[in-house]
Amino acid sequence: MDRFDPAQPVLDLSASSTVLTQQICDVESVSGDEGLLADAIVASLAGAGHLEIVRDGDTIVARTNLGRAERVVIAGHIDTVPLNENLPTRYETIDGEAYLWGRGTVDMKAGVAVQLKLAAELTDPVVDITWMWYDHEEVSNDLNGLTRLAANRPDLFAGDFAILGEPSNSQIEGGCNGNLRAEIRTFGLRSHSARSWVGDxxxxxxxxxxxxxxxxxxxxxxxxxxxxxEGLNAVGISGGIAGNVIPDEAMVHVNYRFAPSRSGEEAIAHIHETFPGYDIRIVDLAEGARPGLDAALAQRFLAAVGGEAKPKYGWTDVARFSAMGVPAVNYGPGDPLKAHADDERVRVSQIEDCEAGLRAWLTGAV
Structure with a gap:
C-alpha cells in the first residue's frame, strides 16, 4: 500500500489490526467532524460482497444476511474528544511493552479497527453480524449517532446479543451503572454583607x-x-452575587452512579429520600444495563475470550441496546483510565488479544 495520507485516507483492511488502528487514529474525527473517516470506512468495505452497507449520516452499518439462527450486533464509535498535540500516532515501548500512542487509540478506535478488519474477513461467521460504527458519541445524547439511527432504522438493532467496543483491557465488562445528575438548591434572603444579620x-x-x-x-x-x-458525589457548587452581598440562592450539583438493579425512577426517589425538603431538579438521567451474560450465546463469548467478566462502573451505550431488549457487554482494547488522557495509549498486545477473542468466537473456533 502507498504511504498513508490522513487528508485523503484509504484504509487498508488487509493490514494488521494495529496498523489499521494507527491509520484510523491519524484521521482526525473529533465529534462533529467524522465525515472523512466515515467516507473512508464506506470505501474500504466497497468490495465486501457478503455485507449489506447502510449509511445514516456519518453512522455506518454493515451486516451479513446468511440466515443464521442468531444475530449479534457489534458496535463502536468513530469520534474522539478534542486533540491536545497527541496526533499523529506513534509507537513507544514502556517496560518492554509496545504501545500505540495518540488520541483515539483507547477510546475507541483500536476497537473499531479490530471490528473493521473482522467485518471484511469473516465471510462465513457462525452467527449473523450487524456491525455499527457511529458518530457523535462524545457529545450530547440528542446528537449521538445511535439515537438518530434508532429513530430512523430501529430494525437494524435487532439481535440476540450486542458487544460495544468500549475500552475494557480486552476483558468483558458486563452492563453498566446508571447515571443521574441533580441540582439541589437552597434559598435565603439577599442583603449587604455589612449587615449580614438582615439577610439569610x-x-x-x-x-x-x-x-x-x-x-x-x-x-x-x-x-x-x-x-x-455506586457513588454519590458533589461535582459542582455555585452561588453568590458579589463580594459584598449575602447570597439568596446556591446550588450543589450532585452526580449519582447507581447499580443497574435500580431503575431511573428508583434512583430519583433515592435522591429525594437522601435530601428531604430541598428543591431538587433532575437535569440528566440515563438508565443502567444489567450484565447481559445469561444467554448461551454470551456464555460462549465468555469462553472464547477467557478470563472473568467484570462490571462496568461508568455509563456506556450498552444501555441503549439493553433498553431495546438486546443484552450487551463492553469488550475492547485499552485501559479506560487512559481514555481522553493527553498520553492516551493502547497496548499492542491488547489489540491483538481483542481480535483473537472475537475471531475465535465468531468463527466457532471456541
Missing amino acids: NAIHKTAPILATLAAYEPRQVEVDGLVYR
Whole structure:
C-alpha cells in the first residue's frame, strides 16, 4: 500500500489490526467532524460482497444476511474528544511493552479497527453480524449517532446479543451503572454583607447537603453475579452575587452512579429520600444495563475470550441496546483510565488479544 495520507485516507483492511488502528487514529474525527473517516470506512468495505452497507449520516452499518439462527450486533464509535498535540500516532515501548500512542487509540478506535478488519474477513461467521460504527458519541445524547439511527432504522438493532467496543483491557465488562445528575438548591434572603444579620445566607444552607454527601456510604450491589459500586458525589457548587452581598440562592450539583438493579425512577426517589425538603431538579438521567451474560450465546463469548467478566462502573451505550431488549457487554482494547488522557495509549498486545477473542468466537473456533 502507498504511504498513508490522513487528508485523503484509504484504509487498508488487509493490514494488521494495529496498523489499521494507527491509520484510523491519524484521521482526525473529533465529534462533529467524522465525515472523512466515515467516507473512508464506506470505501474500504466497497468490495465486501457478503455485507449489506447502510449509511445514516456519518453512522455506518454493515451486516451479513446468511440466515443464521442468531444475530449479534457489534458496535463502536468513530469520534474522539478534542486533540491536545497527541496526533499523529506513534509507537513507544514502556517496560518492554509496545504501545500505540495518540488520541483515539483507547477510546475507541483500536476497537473499531479490530471490528473493521473482522467485518471484511469473516465471510462465513457462525452467527449473523450487524456491525455499527457511529458518530457523535462524545457529545450530547440528542446528537449521538445511535439515537438518530434508532429513530430512523430501529430494525437494524435487532439481535440476540450486542458487544460495544468500549475500552475494557480486552476483558468483558458486563452492563453498566446508571447515571443521574441533580441540582439541589437552597434559598435565603439577599442583603449587604455589612449587615449580614438582615439577610439569610443561601450558601451556608448548603452545609447539610455537603455533610450528607461526605458521610454517604455508597452501596456495592451484586447483579447477576457481578458487583457494581455506586457513588454519590458533589461535582459542582455555585452561588453568590458579589463580594459584598449575602447570597439568596446556591446550588450543589450532585452526580449519582447507581447499580443497574435500580431503575431511573428508583434512583430519583433515592435522591429525594437522601435530601428531604430541598428543591431538587433532575437535569440528566440515563438508565443502567444489567450484565447481559445469561444467554448461551454470551456464555460462549465468555469462553472464547477467557478470563472473568467484570462490571462496568461508568455509563456506556450498552444501555441503549439493553433498553431495546438486546443484552450487551463492553469488550475492547485499552485501559479506560487512559481514555481522553493527553498520553492516551493502547497496548499492542491488547489489540491483538481483542481480535483473537472475537475471531475465535465468531468463527466457532471456541
